[in-house]
Amino acid sequence: MQTIQKGVTVVKDSKQNKRDNELEVRLLRTMMLARAFDSNLPTLYNKGLIQGSSHSAIGQEAVAAGACLALRPEDYVTSTHRGHGHTIAKGADLTRMTAELLGRETGFCRGKGGSMHIADFSVNMLGANGIVGGNFGIAAGAALSLKLRGSDAVVLSFFGEGALNAGTFLETANMAKIWNLPVIFLCENNHFAMSARPEDMLAVKAIVDRAGAVGISGVEIDGMDVGAVFDAVQAAAARARAGEGPQFIAAECYRFEGHFSGDTMAYRDSAEADLWLERDPIPRQIQFLVSAGVLTTEAVTLMESEVKALVDEALVQASAAPFPDPQQAWEDLYA
Amino acid sequence: MPEMTYSAALNRALREEMNRDPNVFVMGEDIGVWGDGGGVFSVTKGLLDEFGSHRVLDTPISEEGFVSMGVGAALVGSRPVVEVMYSDFLTLVMDPLVNQAAKMRYMFGGQAKVPLVVRTNLGAAGGKAAQHSQSFETWFMHVPGIKVVVPTTPADAAGLLKTAIRDDNPVLFLEHKLLYFMKGEVPDVIEPIPFGQALIRREGKDVTLVATQVMLQLALKAADQLEEEGIDVEVIDPRTLVPLDLETILTSVRKTGRCVIAHEAVERAGWAAEIGFEVSLQAFDYLDAPIVRVCSANLPVPYTKDLEAVVIPNLNDIKDGIRAVYQGKQYSRGGRAINE
Ligand SMILES: Cc1ncc(C[n+]2csc(CCOP(=O)(O)OP(=O)(O)O)c2C)c(N)n1
Ligand SMILES: [Mg+2]
Numbered sequence: 001m002q003t004i005q006k007g008v009t010v011v012k013d014s015k016q017n018k019r020d021n022e023l024e025v026r027l028l029r030t031m032m033l034a035r036a037f038d039s040n041l042p043t044l045y046n047k048g049l050i051q052g053s054s055h056s057a058i059g060q061e062a063v064a065a066g067a068c069l070a071l072r073p074e075d076y077v078t079s080t081h082r083g084h085g086h087t088i089a090k091g092a093d094l095t096r097m098t099a100e101l102l103g104r105e106t107g108f109c110r111g112k113g114g115s116m117h118i119a120d121f122s123v124n125m126l127g128a129n130g131i132v133g134g135n136f137g138i139a140a141g142a143a144l145s146l147k148l149r150g151s152d153a154v155v156l157s158f159f160g161e162g163a164l165n166a167g168t169f170l171e172t173a174n175m176a177k178i179w180n181l182p183v184i185f186l187c188e189n190n191h192f193a194m195s196a197r198p199e200d201m202l203a204v205k206a207i208v209d210r211a212g213a214v215g216i217s218g219v220e221i222d223g224m225d226v227g228a229v230f231d232a233v234q235a236a237a238a239r240a241r242a243g244e245g246p247q248f249i250a251a252e253c254y255r256f257e258g259h260f261s262g263d264t265m266a267y268r269d270s271a272e273a274d275l276w277l278e279r280d281p282i283p284r285q286i287q288f289l290v291s292a293g294v295l296t297t298e299a300v301t302l303m304e305s306e307v308k309a310l311v312d313e314a315l316v317q318a319s320a321a322p323f324p325d326p327q328q329a330w331e332d333l334y335a
Numbered sequence: 336m337p338e339m340t341y342s343a344a345l346n347r348a349l350r351e352e353m354n355r356d357p358n359v360f361v362m363g364e365d366i367g368v369w370g371d372g373g374g375v376f377s378v379t380k381g382l383l384d385e386f387g388s389h390r391v392l393d394t395p396i397s398e399e400g401f402v403s404m405g406v407g408a409a410l411v412g413s414r415p416v417v418e419v420m421y422s423d424f425l426t427l428v429m430d431p432l433v434n435q436a437a438k439m440r441y442m443f444g445g446q447a448k449v450p451l452v453v454r455t456n457l458g459a460a461g462g463k464a465a466q467h468s469q470s471f472e473t474w475f476m477h478v479p480g481i482k483v484v485v486p487t488t489p490a491d492a493a494g495l496l497k498t499a500i501r502d503d504n505p506v507l508f509l510e511h512k513l514l515y516f517m518k519g520e521v522p523d524v525i526e527p528i529p530f531g532q533a534l535i536r537r538e539g540k541d542v543t544l545v546a547t548q549v550m551l552q553l554a555l556k557a558a559d560q561l562e563e564e565g566i567d568v569e570v571i572d573p574r575t576l577v578p579l580d581l582e583t584i585l586t587s588v589r590k591t592g593r594c595v596i597a598h599e600a601v602e603r604a605g606w607a608a609e610i611g612f613e614v615s616l617q618a619f620d621y622l623d624a625p626i627v628r629v630c631s632a633n634l635p636v637p638y639t640k641d642l643e644a645v646v647i648p649n650l651n652d653i654k655d656g657i658r659a660v661y662q663g664k665q666y667s668r669g670g671r672a673i674n675e
Contacts, residue, residue, distance in 0.1 A: 127447070134434065138404075138406055140400075
């Protein structure tokens with residue numbers, strides 16, 4: 001039990017926390033935005049408005065929101081194929097994101113990237129990545145550059161538990177450790193890598209042991225609890241900023257939807273999914289805020305519709321934007 | 336103009352760039368204290384003492400990892416010069432070079448800049464055999480988004496390296512093992528040499544010969560010797576393969592009517608095929624003979640001397656290639672393994 005503000009009493013994981021109400025509400029709202037954005041994917045996909053692959057992170061919003069809100073604007077993130085939530089949470093504009101998914105000229109990548117290569121350098125979001133394991137080195141290298149240039153910004157690398165089996169993880173985490181780089185490796189264990197299960201594919205029982213192999217001690221957290229993610233990333237960022245080197249966090253969460261739009265998930269046991277649905281991070285945060293008296297249920301409903309309206313408005317605006325002139329295919333190859 | 340080795344010229348260019356721009360740093364395996372303190376080929380000699388271990392990083396044996404880190408560092412404002420000990424190990428860094436560095440600017444719609452230089456060395460150098468002798472430059476010409484530099488003289492190595500470091504794009508800077516300790520004149524003041532400007536190393540009227548690095552040196556010798564047979568050879572050094580100065584080659588072929596292309600990479604689908612195609616397309620009416628290429632045999636590089644000589648072209652091969660095109664005959668040394 002803890003009193004956090006204006007006599008509001010908060011009970012949460014019986015843990016002390018310094019999160020104020022305003023932050024708790026922002027965490028909720030950010031999760032809602034990410035959820036609303038990804039909830040539109042099936043429709044867009046079925047209508048043929050988006051092509052190629054788009055990967056929903058529904059169920060994993062607590063990781064994206066908790067992590068990005070714990071960072072400073074000058075901190076960097078690298079993302080994965082499942083990157084919409086990360087991008088939104090880092091502060092990217094929804095209309096330009098949507099426009100990119102729709103392949104429009106006004107998209108962040110002028111229609112050249114699509115869902116899997118979304119990047120917004122203006123908010124230090126260094127890009128989603130279509131190569132699993134492809135962003136470890138980019139994150140560690142950015143951290144190396146920051147360190148060489150005496151910056152106190154840090155870099156956070158989002159990746160899935162499947163990526164832990166790419167050799168690049170051990171290579172770059174090892175270098176991050178020997179050079180004491182300000183990088184946070186944040187593993188989203190959503191329990192699937194396409195159809196592969198971590199218990200079948202990872203030789204270590206505890207994910208943090210993989211980081212332990214290169215001398216990085218990590219923490220395992222409940223990735224369905226946005227506050228827990230926020231606290232862990234805030235603490236990790238503080239340590240990295242203070243010169244304590246690379247940090248590792250394993251956030252346990254669950255991929256509620258298929259691997260990508262169109263995945264029938266024949267390999268998944270729905271009873272397992274039902275158990276995880278009970279831990280959905282959004283109702284959980286709502287319940288916490290309502291029972292703490294921070295938000296009324298009306299306020300929550302209002303927030304939900306406001307967020308949905310934002311996503312829908314982004315879709316309207318993005319849909320009105322032109323496709324790039326075909327000649328633009330020749331642009332942007334070299335600086 | 337002082338004479339110095341290719342290795343020393345590269346070292347000077349690196350040192351000057353590191354002094355000029357604090358964002359430049361070098362990283363790679365055994366580049367700090369190995370040998371005379373300059374890595375396997377002395378290119379980074381003395382840099383650790385001068386710039387310290389934060390700008391001269393000896394890396395673990397993690398090629399994919401540290402080249403990826405070069406990409407990440409470049410992305411946020413550094414200018415890394417990353418050394419890969421032998422070009423054969425480029426196989427280990429295909430993802431950071433091909434899928435990451437080469438793609439970022441394009442797939443992010445112009446948001447990214449990747450001022451990364453990856454330095455390594457091509458070629459056979461006597462008995463280094465199958466995994467330390469290869470010439471992979473063509474692979475990277477096939478990847479839009481990367482520039483490919485192949486310097487031959489010490490002066491070019493130094494000037495082109497400066498340009499590579501100042502370029503805002505990923506540059507694969509391919510040195511050659513046999514050139515490191517060859518000497519040449521290097522200007523007192525090393526000016527950056529623009530990419531995409533071929534040099535006519537020798538003027539001639541009968542045959543155009545395009546070659547790089549060791550093949551270029553053999554080509555110049557061959558040209559001198561064939562003068563006695565009355566064949567006047569023009570020798571062109573492209574210096575950079577991406578961007579490629581095709582115009583200089585085409586102008587020459589339109590004058591001579593004959594074209595030979597020599598490279599140490601294997602013949603099959605090597606860059607001679609690319610240049611040969613462009614020449615046949617754009618100078619078709621001027622050609623008096625089929626284009627000839629003098630390249631390595633389509634084989635791995637074997638160890639023992641006499642076998643290596645079967646694979647890597649020598650002076651006589653280049654002379655034969657020139658004679659063939661002069662006489663309008665076909666020539667090939669690529670060959671086919673018996674079971675192909
Ligand atoms: C190098 C590479 N191998 C395989 C794939 C195909 N692929 C895309 S996502 C994925 C699963 C990744 O699992 P994980 O890292 O756990 O991320 P998640 O999809 O769960 O977010 C695979 C195998 C790829 N894109 N890149
Ligand atoms: Mg996963």
